[in-house]
Amino acid sequence: MASFTNLVSLMAAIPTMTSFRAPSVTNVASAALRECGEVNVFYTGFPPCHELVAAQGWDPVRVAAGLRNETVNLANAGYNVHAVFAGIEVPINLLEKRMHENGVKFDVTAIGYGMRGANLQPIVERFEDLVEMYERNAPEARKVFNYNPESLLWSVEHRVPLKEDCAAVGKPGKLIGYEEVGKDSSCLMGLDNPAGKVHKDEL
Incomplete structure (x- = not known):
């Protein structure tokens, strides 16, 4: 059995x-931030x-106003x-x-919470189809998700922030297109349309 003295000697022989000192790392995230009007979202x-x-x-009505x-x-x-x-x-x-x-x-692709958070089988299947659609058509895009109708901006902004506050400096992006594709718009009769979008009542 090794003596206490021998154990101390062995420990002393182990290099300390x-x-x-960790190498300095350049902040790649900040360097990669995009300018106003450079990020395309679907x-x-x-x-x-x-x-x-x-x-x-x-x-x-809340969903319409939020979207x-x-x-x-x-x-x-x-x-x-x-x-x-679209339904x-x-x-x-x-x-x-x-x-x-x-x-x-497109640099960012998103699916709304009404499909992602559903517990109905046909909606889950549609969600899967949409994920695969994005993989086919925009495989390099960042995928983001909202949590209610009022969180579309949050869903994009916290994952793909821009270099500056574009709203504050008056450098908006553009509305490429907006559609609500469905069979019935009667639930929104009289509701203002702040997006100036095109509404599709029929498929």
Whole structure:
């Protein structure tokens, strides 16, 4: 058995750690920030009047106001936005067509909470289809998600911030397109449309 003295000798022979100084790292994140009007965003999810919106307990008027106002807020914040809100009955290839019709390469793709947070099988399947659609058509884009109709800007801004406060300096992005594709808009009769969007009542 090794004596206490021998153990002390062995421990003394172990080289001690020299002080380690971490190398300086350049802040890559800040260097990669984009300018106002340089980030293209494609957003989809349920249109406000879709029956599956109310079925999940959402107020269609609140959803409409949130989606439309937040689309405007995104553009004012310096992002270029193409929003196409469509129900699960709308063919995926229509959304793919919208993604390509203006020749825009999207840097950010998003799916609304009404589809992502659902517990109904057809909606979950649609969510999966949308994820795959984005993988096919914009594989390098950053994927983001909101948590209610009033958080579209947050969903993009906290993941892909811009170099400056574009709204404050008067450098907005642009509204590439806005559609609510559905069969019924009667739930929104008389509601103002702040986004100045094109409404599709019929498929």
